[in-house]
Amino acid sequence: MDFYLGMIQIIGVHTLLGLSAYCVLLTGQVSMAQAGFFAIGAYVAGMLTVLAQWALIPALGVAGLMAGAVACAIGFPALRVKGLMLVVATVAFGEAVRLFFFNFDYQVARGEIKMGPHGGEGFRQIRYFPEHGWSTLDVALFVWTVVVLVMAGLWWMDRSRAGAVLRAVGEDELAAQSAGINITAVKVSAMTVGGVIAGLGGGTFAHYTTHIEHIQFGVVLATFAIAYPILGGLSNVFGTLLAVIFIQGFLVEGLRFLGDWRNLLFGGLILLAMNLRPRGLLDAKAVAALRRLFPGGKERSGAQAHGAQ
Amino acid sequence: MFKLSAALVAAFAVAGLTIAVPAAAQERTVKITGFGAKTGVVRVFGINSEAAMKAAAEEINRTGGVKLGDGATGRLTVEFLDDRCNAEEGISVVRRIASTDAFVAVGPTCSNVAESLFGILQKKAGDASDTGLQFPIIADVAAKGGLAKISEWSFRNVPSEFEMYKALFAWVKTQHPDLKTFYGGVEKDFAHSNATFGVMKAQAEANGYQVLGNTEWLLADTTFSTQIREMKRANADIVAIGAHPASTCGALKEMQRQGVKPKLLIGLTSSSSIETLQGCAAQAEGIIIPTSFAPVTDVAKKAADQVAKFNGSADLHSAAAYEVMFILKQVIEAQKIMAKPDTVAADRVKMRVGLAALKETDGLLGKIGRTPDREAIKPFLFVHAKGGAWTVLHTPAGS
Amino acid sequence: MDLLDLIDLVQSIADGILFGATYAMLGIGFTLIFGVMHKINLSYAAASVGAAYASLLLMTGVSVPAPVVFVFAALCGGAIGLVVYVVCFRFIPRANPLATLMSTVGLLLLIDEVIVHATDGGAKSYPALFSDVIIAAGAFNLRGDLMFVFALGCVSMVVLLLLLYRTRLGLATRAMSQQPLAAQLCGISVDRTNALTFVITGVVGGMAGAMIGAAIGVLSPLLSLPLTVKGLIVTVIGGLGSIPGAIIAGLLVGGFENFFQFFRGVSERDLYVMLLLFVFLVFRPGGLFAPAAGRD
Secondary structure (H helix, E strand, O other), X not given: OHHHHHHHHHHHHHHHHHHHHHHHHHOOOOOOOHHHHHHHHHHHHHHHHHOOOOOHHHHHHHHHHHHHHHHHHHHHHHOOOOHHHHHXXXXXXXXXXXXXXXXXXXXXXXXXXXXXXXXXXXXXXOOHHHHOOOOHHHHHHHHHHHHHHHHHHHHHHHHOHHHHHHHHHHHOHHHHHHOOOOHHHHHHHHHHHHHHHHHHHHHHHHHHHOOXXXXXXXXXXXXXXXXXXXXXXXXXXXXXXXXXXXXXXXXXXXXXXXXXXXXXXXXXXXXHHHHHOOOOOOOHHHHHHHHHHOOOHHHHHHHHHHHHO | OHHHHXXXXXXXXXXXXXXXXXXXXXXXXXXXXXXXXXXXXXXXXXXXXXXXXHHHHHHHHHOOOEEOOOOOEEEEEEEEEEOOOOHHHHHHHHHHHHOOOOOOEEOOOOHXXXXXXXXHEOOOOOOOOOOOEXXXXXXXXXOOOOOHHHOOOEEEOOOOHHHHHHHHHHHHHHHOOOOOEEEEEEEOOOHHHHHHHHHHHHHHHHOOOEEEEEEEEOOOOOOOHHHHHHHHHHOOOEEEEEOOHHHHHHHHHHHHHHOOOOOEEEOOHHHOOHHHHHHHOOOOOOOEEEEOOOOOOHHHHHHHHHHHHOOOOOOHHHHHHHHHHHHHHHHHHHHOOOOOHHHHXXXXXXXXXXXXXXXXXXXXXXXXXXXXXXXXXOOOEEEEEXXXXXXXXXXXXXX | OOHHHHXXXXXXXXXXXXXXXXXXXXXXXXXXXXXXXXXXXXXXXXHHHXXXXXXXXXXXXXXXXXXXXXXXXXXXXXXXHHHHHHHHHHOOOOOOHHHHHHHHHHXXXXXXXXXXXXXXXXOEEOOOOOOOOEEEEOOXXXXXXXXXXXXXXXXXXXXXXXXXXXXXXXHHHHHHHHOHHHHHHOOXXXXXXXXXXXXXXHHHHHHHHHHHHHHHOEEOHHHHHHHXXXXXXXXXXXXXXXXXXXXXXXXXXXXXXXXXXXXXXXXXXXXXXXXXXXXXXXXXXXXXXXXXXXXO
């Protein structure tokens, strides 16, 4: 049972990571910096609960806000460029954050043990969960409460004008600008929201792995962050969730019986998925088809499918 | 009439056998699960650990299996799971193992996985307020200093680099009294290399060498010209390199290019593997590395052959995995572990108690001591690279 | 800072610039794909390293002269380039740049895994040409093999520029990147042109991979990711699509790396390289040799 709860925790945190990239992808920008915001969230939350003895929720809140603030600051210069340049700029920023933590040393002595981030060796013993009696089920429920709140927030935003504005910027910047939308404000806001979500995810990540180090927050994690929304489809938040379940649940754990072949299949299946479903696993057509399954959905789905394409 | 009595005798014989056979051949399969990295640059460690565990299991089964708590014989089988050197996956794998009837797990390969893994274990055994996992884990390869003391459920059978380099520098002092100065090269972003280099430097100082400084590079670095130039300027007698094979070879090749030839070259324990020789045998000629395994004793030679049969190679890391299987046998028998589906929780506690109570275990090079910190004190020797192969240079006394 | 330190600094920078020749070679291929074809291929560095690994197969058991190995690496690179095109770009509609981005990521992971499975993750020694040639210039030593790589880079640049501007294939490639529909209407075969261009960039990549292996002395699976990042940085600083820009940017990045390392050590070196890139993007987003302004 613990194993499945552990999987649920992992899927939850990775969904947060994916959703943070999803936000930015909606505006048509590929951001490889989400791993950097994730790292900021992880270190800040870890330091607050371990060194300053804060409770978890305020620590996570501050972690999210700090990551969001950095995202906002980065957003302005970074979003002056587009396309590949933005990919490179965000890779550079993500790496800069990782390297910052590689050099970051802030230890506080507790008795005879020194606690805190220790440069290349990382930040160990973030044991808030076991020390406060949280069981695996408690942690899973907590993670998923956060995830559900974030997903609900994003879903609601998608249905409101804000979502339409975001997607408009994503589809055609020139047209959006002509319609009077402030492109920079929209893109920076999306980046900030993405940063906050990544910070929340990172803070949780630090607590359930109990040890964080700079290597974990590199280009590979950043790539996973954008892989989830791209693989899942940008139509709605459930696409990202589906992609996380596909990668973490199926590719990583489900294919274990294949032994060595699992890793070869990892890249291969992503390739295949992109070739077969270029708009993602849960693209607009799939969403429309799903809607038709529900009563009253037929008329709505018809219009939506036409509109979305 | 004769036929009837013959039939009756036969019937009785069969009946007797059917009753006798289960009582005599009481055998159970005991599955031991190992886990480690079978992916990425460190893939070879997982392959070797798996081969070593399977070889040891075969040897144990061949010599009568394991005696279980109720007198039955246990036949060991080994399963090995891949954690891809990733902390989240390592935690997942151990939770998976803990959800089966397993009462112990052997691993991991990577120290960063061990950090996270030992962190989610219950810190103090019996602490009811700590909801950490209660499952004993014994590490074969993860070598970063001080990991086992993270939790009372975590144990290790890895060599003590402190002891090895302490002995090495003391011995070098006796063999080469003319050498005075020390300089180092270290892989800064790899925790294990960094920590071990700290040990190397400290031991050099403790043995009276003048430390002229050290130069640094990163694990994935491709150019070492600045660093080797610093090394050249220092012009030390002894150069110690705290890095893994890939960057060790890069640095050694640059040293050759710049004509840097220290009088003595010392390397990192993990680099005493075939990888270094595949990368730069010519440049690594003469490098001295302390190791806790070489096929010098009869048991070691036999183990090396057996591991090779399972497509692995025996080096200090996989030898530790081989030894761990025998440690487990020792504890299973001492604690009378039952290995039954309904005794799982009790077996895990017994395993922890048993591992904690060990004072000495059998190693391939001799007896291995155990510390209160749940670490191992392993016998070791010094090897050096000669002609493209690792040969034993010196076996310290009492090792 | 005394004279010795100054000499060391200049030597360091010189070494860095020379090693940057390897980044330059990789950057040429990157800038062709990204700048001329407008396709984001994140698997390029991995494919180049993969081609170098493949060329090692030639050496199993037999001692082969280094140039032959390099040529074989280039050929393998071409073959892998074709595979990249077919698997990542051929079947995905043009309107889905995100899908092609992700598919090249999938291929990067696949190539890395194949390399690790074939070699069990260990470092493999790579043959080098002119590795013992050191050119002494006063108090400084310059690596002969890296000067060879630089020369090779220049030759590649000339050949590629000739290809792009003097041949029909080059014309077709440029036409396709500017106006794909119109090019098709003119009878240019999308498939053939793209495939051929990928093969050519693959050949350049294979050569770059071989040169990198020769310069470092060993090939390791650890190389793909850092080289991808460096290749991207070089492409952006040099200007998308500009081959001379890629070469100069490669040398610059190599030089700056060592410059930062000399002053701030290896832990902070990459941090400053990233900041340098950031500064460039803010003040000169077009790169050193910004492409002629046109419809984006």
